[in-house]
Amino acid sequence: MTAEVLIFGAGAVGAFYGSLIAKTGTPISVICRSNYSAVKSAGFTITSPQYGTFNWSPTRVFSSADAARAANVHWSYIVVTTKALPDVSDDSALLEGLVGEGTAVVLIQNGIGVEEPYYTRFPAAYVLSAVTIVSASQPAHGKISHNRWTRINIGPYLPSSSSPSSSSSSSSSLTQREKDAISKTDEFTDLLISGGVKDAQAYTHQKLQQVRWHKLAINASMNPSSVLSNGSTNASMSLDPELSIHLKGVMEEILHTAPKILGAPFPPEFATSERILRSTQKNDSGSRPSMWGDWEGGRPMELEVILGNPIRIAREKGYEMPRMQTLYALLKMAQRNRDTARSGGSSKL
Ligand SMILES: NC(=O)c1ccc[n+]([C@@H]2O[C@H](COP(=O)([O-])OP(=O)(O)OC[C@H]3O[C@@H](n4cnc5c(N)ncnc54)[C@H](OP(=O)(O)O)[C@@H]3O)[C@@H](O)[C@H]2O)c1
Structure with a gap:
């Protein structure tokens, strides 16, 4: 079955990675906000020193989470690329009714503790944590400027795992659920690599959290x-x-x-x-x-x-x-x- 991917908060990071995964033929839909009209009418234009300039029209463009819910699609991945502002809004609440059986919520956001609201709210979902060093911006609605770097690391978020440092889904000390979370991480990483992100890499829970804290030192x-x-x-x-x-x-x-x-x-x-x-x-x-x-x-x-x-x-x-x-x-x-x-x-x- 083809994976259906939903990008929640399609700004610089969401549109950049979404446009690359779309090159694999995977259907990618987006939830926009202020850029909704521009993206709905003309899609995104991505300008990059590495990938050139290209247009990308997402499979579906939604103006809100409510509009996405009304489409009644089973999402394999919901990629969250809003700014992480827990003091302003609990964005996890907006995903109620979108996260289904087997959905993986992929958080591509800076900072520490971004996973917890999703992990707590959706105990039956897989939460994947991702850290990117990309430099990208959206200077005008629907116009994405990729400046440099593409590297992204992804790990399953398994804070209570007894084997947080095991690196393979076949490790015997892991539960079936933990193995499935690792498989989901590998699958999502493969989508990125197939889309042209050569330095996408899957990590363990432990190593991904180390990457998060290390990037924090810069941020x-x-x-x-x-x-x-x-x-x-x-x-x-x-x-x-x-x-x-x-x-x-x-x-x-x-x-x-x-x-x-x-x-x-x-x-x-x-x-x-x-x-x-x-x-x-x-x-x-x-x-x-x-x-x-x-x-x-x-x-x-x-x-x-x-x-x-x-x-x-x-x-x-x-x-x-x-x-x-x-x-x-x-x-x-x-x-x-x-x-x-x-x-x-x-x-x-
Ligand atoms: N840009 C980079 O180079 C870079 C690099 C590494 C890490 N990061 C991290 O990646 C994350 C995303 O950053 P970004 O630069 O991509 O931010 P961004 O360009 O501001 O994109 C976020 C998008 O989410 C939308 N959004 C927010 N709340 C929404 C909602 N409730 N419904 C629908 N859309 C919503 C925003 O819409 P509005 O325009 O209406 O606010 C915006 O289009 C952040 O945690 C950032 O620190 C960014």
């Missing part, structure tokens, strides 16, 4: 610091004598704390803070973290999954991350003050 240092330094580029921050000390401090805090939380050291091939800083210094593309774009555009920032959740998870285990906590407290208040000022009210201290 939690660069993103808030760009906003608090009024829109600095990644390269300019990493070249600045004082800011680079601060970036390294945040990265080190995460890279030292995460192994204690996850119960295993990072694999030796994962980049050190020095290596991340060196490669950022050399990357003079002028790019800024997306959090800066959200701040400047007056949109909510992914503060909870990039700062709040990691701080709380660490605290529950007895670890404090003071640099992260400082960034979190400052940005949460800055966001509140910005929103209060915009709505014409006065901010309270």
Whole structure:
């Protein structure tokens, strides 16, 4: 049976990966929001240094989750690529009635703890966790600009598995359900590879969570610091004598704390803070973290999954991350003050 894929939140990341999986002939449908009219009438145009410029018209274009429910399709995969904003909305609630028997919910989002609402709400579904380093944006509705990188790692989300580090679905210590989740991960990874994402790779639960925390070291240092330094580029921050000390401090805090939380050291091939800083210094593309774009555009920032959740998870285990906590407290208040000022009210201290 052909897999039916539904992308929930078809912005930069969702449309980019959706358009590539579509090259395999798999039917891909999308739930849009502000870009609905543009996508419904003309589909997406993807511009990429790697894949060229091409048009992609999804199999079905829905204006909302309600519209998708009305189509009554059994979805093999629901790929969630909304911004992860648990303080704004619980997006898992919107998937009620769309997640069916055997559906895998694939979360391609930054941050920590993004899986939990879906895992809790849909105990009978498979939850797959994915981390990408792609750089993509949607400069106009339906226009997707892929700038660089394609790498995506996917792992089954199995927080209570007794064998979180086993790497094969044939491992005898796994339950049938865990084996099925691993098979789903492999199948989805194969779809991406067949669509041309050569560096899509399936990982275990444990390794995927390590990738999440490791990527957090980049996101939690660069993103808030760009906003608090009024829109600095990644390269300019990493070249600045004082800011680079601060970036390294945040990265080190995460890279030292995460192994204690996850119960295993990072694999030796994962980049050190020095290596991340060196490669950022050399990357003079002028790019800024997306959090800066959200701040400047007056949109909510992914503060909870990039700062709040990691701080709380660490605290529950007895670890404090003071640099992260400082960034979190400052940005949460800055966001509140910005929103209060915009709505014409006065901010309270
Ligand atoms: N872009 C990158 O290069 C990149 C790289 C790595 C990781 N990520 C992560 O990937 C995730 C997605 O990022 P993105 O850059 O693709 O964000 P994005 O371009 O803003 O796309 C998110 C899309 O979801 C839509 N959406 C949100 N809530 C919705 C709802 N209730 N119903 C229907 N559509 C809804 C948004 O619509 P509206 O336009 O109406 O808000 C938007 O089109 C984030 O966690 C991000 O941090 C992004």
